[in-house]
Amino acid sequence: ADVKKIAVIAGDGIGPEVVAEAIKVMKKTEELFGLSFEFEHGLFGGIAIDEEGTPLPQATLDICQRADAVLLGAVGGPKWDNNSKELRPETGLLGIRKALGLFSNIRPANVFDCLKEASTLKPEVLEGTDLIVVRELTGGIYFGEKFRREGANGEEAVDTCVYNVAEVERIVRQAFEIAQKRSKRLASVDKANVLETSRLWREVVNRIAPEYPDVELEHVLVDNCAMQLLRRPSSFDVIVTENMFGDILSDEAAMLTGSIGMLSSASLGEGSFGLYEPVHGSAPDIAGQGISNPIATILSVALMYRLTFGYDEAAQAIEDAVKEVLDAGHRTGDIAVDKSKAIGTVAMGDLIVSAL
Amino acid sequence: ADVKKIAVIAGDGIGPEVVAEAIKVMKKTEELFGLSFEFEHGLFGGIAIDEEGTPLPQATLDICQRADAVLLGAVGGPKWDNNSKELRPETGLLGIRKALGLFSNIRPANVFDCLKEASTLKPEVLEGTDLIVVRELTGGIYFGEKFRREGANGEEAVDTCVYNVAEVERIVRQAFEIAQKRSKRLASVDKANVLETSRLWREVVNRIAPEYPDVELEHVLVDNCAMQLLRRPSSFDVIVTENMFGDILSDEAAMLTGSIGMLSSASLGEGSFGLYEPVHGSAPDIAGQGISNPIATILSVALMYRLTFGYDEAAQAIEDAVKEVLDAGHRTGDIAVDKSKAIGTVAMGDLIVSAL
Ligand SMILES: CC(C)[C@H](C(=O)O)[C@@H](O)C(=O)O
Ligand SMILES: CC(C)[C@H](C(=O)O)[C@@H](O)C(=O)O
Numbered sequence: 001a002d003v004k005k006i007a008v009i010a011g012d013g014i015g016p017e018v019v020a021e022a023i024k025v026m027k028k029t030e031e032l033f034g035l036s037f038e039f040e041h042g043l044f045g046g047i048a049i050d051e052e053g054t055p056l057p058q059a060t061l062d063i064c065q066r067a068d069a070v071l072l073g074a075v076g077g078p079k080w081d082n083n084s085k086e087l088r089p090e091t092g093l094l095g096i097r098k099a100l101g102l103f104s105n106i107r108p109a110n111v112f113d114c115l116k117e118a119s120t121l122k123p124e125v126l127e128g129t130d131l132i133v134v135r136e137l138t139g140g141i142y143f144g145e146k147f148r149r150e151g152a153n154g155e156e157a158v159d160t161c162v163y164n165v166a167e168v169e170r171i172v173r174q175a176f177e178i179a180q181k182r183s184k185r186l187a188s189v190d191k192a193n194v195l196e197t198s199r200l201w202r203e204v205v206n207r208i209a210p211e212y213p214d215v216e217l218e219h220v221l222v223d224n225c226a227m228q229l230l231r232r233p234s235s236f237d238v239i240v241t242e243n244m245f246g247d248i249l250s251d252e253a254a255m256l257t258g259s260i261g262m263l264s265s266a267s268l269g270e271g272s273f274g275l276y277e278p279v280h281g282s283a284p285d286i287a288g289q290g291i292s293n294p295i296a297t298i299l300s301v302a303l304m305y306r307l308t309f310g311y312d313e314a315a316q317a318i319e320d321a322v323k324e325v326l327d328a329g330h331r332t333g334d335i336a337v338d339k340s341k342a343i344g345t346v347a348m349g350d351l352i353v354s355a356l
Numbered sequence: 357a358d359v360k361k362i363a364v365i366a367g368d369g370i371g372p373e374v375v376a377e378a379i380k381v382m383k384k385t386e387e388l389f390g391l392s393f394e395f396e397h398g399l400f401g402g403i404a405i406d407e408e409g410t411p412l413p414q415a416t417l418d419i420c421q422r423a424d425a426v427l428l429g430a431v432g433g434p435k436w437d438n439n440s441k442e443l444r445p446e447t448g449l450l451g452i453r454k455a456l457g458l459f460s461n462i463r464p465a466n467v468f469d470c471l472k473e474a475s476t477l478k479p480e481v482l483e484g485t486d487l488i489v490v491r492e493l494t495g496g497i498y499f500g501e502k503f504r505r506e507g508a509n510g511e512e513a514v515d516t517c518v519y520n521v522a523e524v525e526r527i528v529r530q531a532f533e534i535a536q537k538r539s540k541r542l543a544s545v546d547k548a549n550v551l552e553t554s555r556l557w558r559e560v561v562n563r564i565a566p567e568y569p570d571v572e573l574e575h576v577l578v579d580n581c582a583m584q585l586l587r588r589p590s591s592f593d594v595i596v597t598e599n600m601f602g603d604i605l606s607d608e609a610a611m612l613t614g615s616i617g618m619l620s621s622a623s624l625g626e627g628s629f630g631l632y633e634p635v636h637g638s639a640p641d642i643a644g645q646g647i648s649n650p651i652a653t654i655l656s657v658a659l660m661y662r663l664t665f666g667y668d669e670a671a672q673a674i675e676d677a678v679k680e681v682l683d684a685g686h687r688t689g690d691i692a693v694d695k696s697k698a699i700g701t702v703a704m705g706d707l708i709v710s711a712l
Contacts, residue, residue, distance in 0.1 A: 191600075252586065
């Protein structure tokens with residue numbers, strides 16, 4: 001088979017544990033579906049700061065750049081929280097997004113039946129919730145000029161939010177295309193009543209919309225969207241928005257499903273290359289205890305198979321295996337109702353491998 | 357008695373209807389508590405655009421500037437949505453905030469017992485939720501330079517987010533002081549892992565914090581806050597944040613209480629001057645039918661009495677009267693379970709006046 005190169009950057013906290021299980025699953029699918037992967041590991045985040053003095057060493061970037069896809073665990077932890085900007089794990093995250101041109105972050109937020117109860121929303125409100133947030137990832141206020149200066153009233157800080165037409169176009173087109181393959185509803189979120197970047201955003205969306213006549217488009221102001229996600233989550237299908245709004249709304253959307261520990265995400269650029277990672281963080285409080293939940297990372301592999309490699313059958317098999325294991329009642333501590341029956345990270349990975 | 361001047365800007369949609377009921381309540385408290393008000397009405401928002409060609413006529417600003425407090429109904433509607441920026445109701449809103457120096461927006465988000473069921477959150481999660489969002493209102497990306505330019509990749513739009521130390525200090529101090537009078541917990545929300553303005557914000561908060569040793573301070577990243585509001589709403593007491601984040605989070609917080617149609621807000625500057633308004637909008641779909649709920653506006657009057665005038669007794673009486681009417685089972689259409697028994701705007705106002 002065609003050998004695919006996977007860059008593995010396990011990162012900090014529970015990152016290495018959950019990534020190990022995901023790789024186990026990938027290896028099993030090599031056997032079952034005749035796939036073939038070559039894994040190359042790189043240091044990233046806090047551990048890279050400790051060992052290499054930078055959160056994103058050039059060697060790691062090289063590994064990613066020659067790979068077909070990247071599997072990321074999680075980065076960060078209290079140890080590095082008070083570091084200066086260049087020595088913080090987040091800086092590595094922003095750096096890798098920019099360096100790899102990953103302009104689009106795709107986060108499905110769906111409800112796992114077996115976890116419905118974990119949501120703080122009423123089950124009847126949550127019913128049918130299955131949405132995707134498409135977040136612009138390499139523009140906006142994250143990457144605009146930032147500085148301090150002396151102003152008329154003392155020291156001031158400045159952040160700049162910039163978007164050009166091309167940046168908006170590519171992410172919006174991608175969102176329309178995703179919507180076309182789903183329920184054909186797109187909510188474009190902006191703050192066009194206040195921001196110039198949002199007015200540009202809305203202009204571009206309106207200009208492109210006629211090319212997708214089968215997709216029903218609504219413009220939602222970001223403050224209203226934060227409300228509507230709570231009031232009518234199941235009415236959303238695809239939500240597309242700029243970087244900062246996407247950061248906030250995708251976390252809100254993930255949390256309302258109650259399944260946040262199970263959600264995966266993809267960051268994509270032009271072409272099929274992508275970086276895949278669980279939505280959850282590095283959970284330093286439980287790292288190293290072997291009790292973390294590997295499912296979000298395993299499902300990130302399924303996302304990789306679909307979006308980067310077109311291995312739809314293997315992706316489906318992984319998703320089915322996860323469902324089977326959950327339906328059989330197996331739970332890691334984070335999702336167990338009866339904590340005393342919780343199983344560990346490796347046991348969960350093994351069960352999913354056997355179910356494949 | 358000392359005559360207090362009230363600027364009344366009823367605005368659009370249901371604004372005039374709900375404001376009329378609030379004034380009725382104020383007049384009743386004049387009798388009961390020996391208060392004395394002088395009302396001066398001004399055009400504002402869409403109606404001002406129609407009649408004067410600008411959302412914030414100078415005459416209206418003059419009325420506000422010579423008043424002790426402003427009572428605002430609501431502004432906006434589809435009629436003006438596609439106007440150019442200068443001819444939009446929101447532009448008047450931003451203009452009045454800036455012109456009157458209203459740097460702080462205070463939004464209590466509490467749960468009305470009789471409306472608990474209206475929330476999409478589970479009652480046990482909502483239990484005890486009673487928080488206040490203190491939002492910076494005259495700085496940040498709302499008021500920084502905005503423009504279009506030709507960039508290397510075509511047309512681009514720019515928004516600038518600026519905060520100086522003094523702007524952060526005054527709002528943060530106010531939030532600490534509010535927290536001191538409540539449960540003594542303050543959550544300061546920023547995005548210090550990405551934004552320079554947030555790093556300045558956090559520095560100022562940390563520098564001021566020792567002056568309020570009795571207040572327990574936590575820093576929460578904005579994306580995490582959007583999640584925690586859903587996961588543990590009752591754990592928050594006072595939340596302080598910058599303009600854009602406050603716009604999003606205060607709407608999320610309001611919606612999760614299920615009481616959004618009942619919530620009031622205050623916008624304050626230096627001194628006791630303030631602008632008071634319901635959190636809900638102009639509801640053009642039900643305007644003119646006499647069915648809107650005046651309670652949020654009536655409760656805004658109670659907030660005005662407390663925060664601008666120190667009329668605590670009269671404020672309490674209004675709040676008690678509202679509670680009494682609700683406890684007796686009276687409901688406007690928006691909050692009625694049995695819509696056929698719903699009463700109108702004027703009837704609700706009358707009942708509250710009688711209960712006083
Ligand atoms: C860690 C942080 C810089 C990052 C972001 O804001 O993009 C994170 O919140 C995310 O959503 O991936
Ligand atoms: C109408 C709009 C400009 C305004 C804002 O964003 O401040 C509104 O959302 C609010 O919260 O008062």
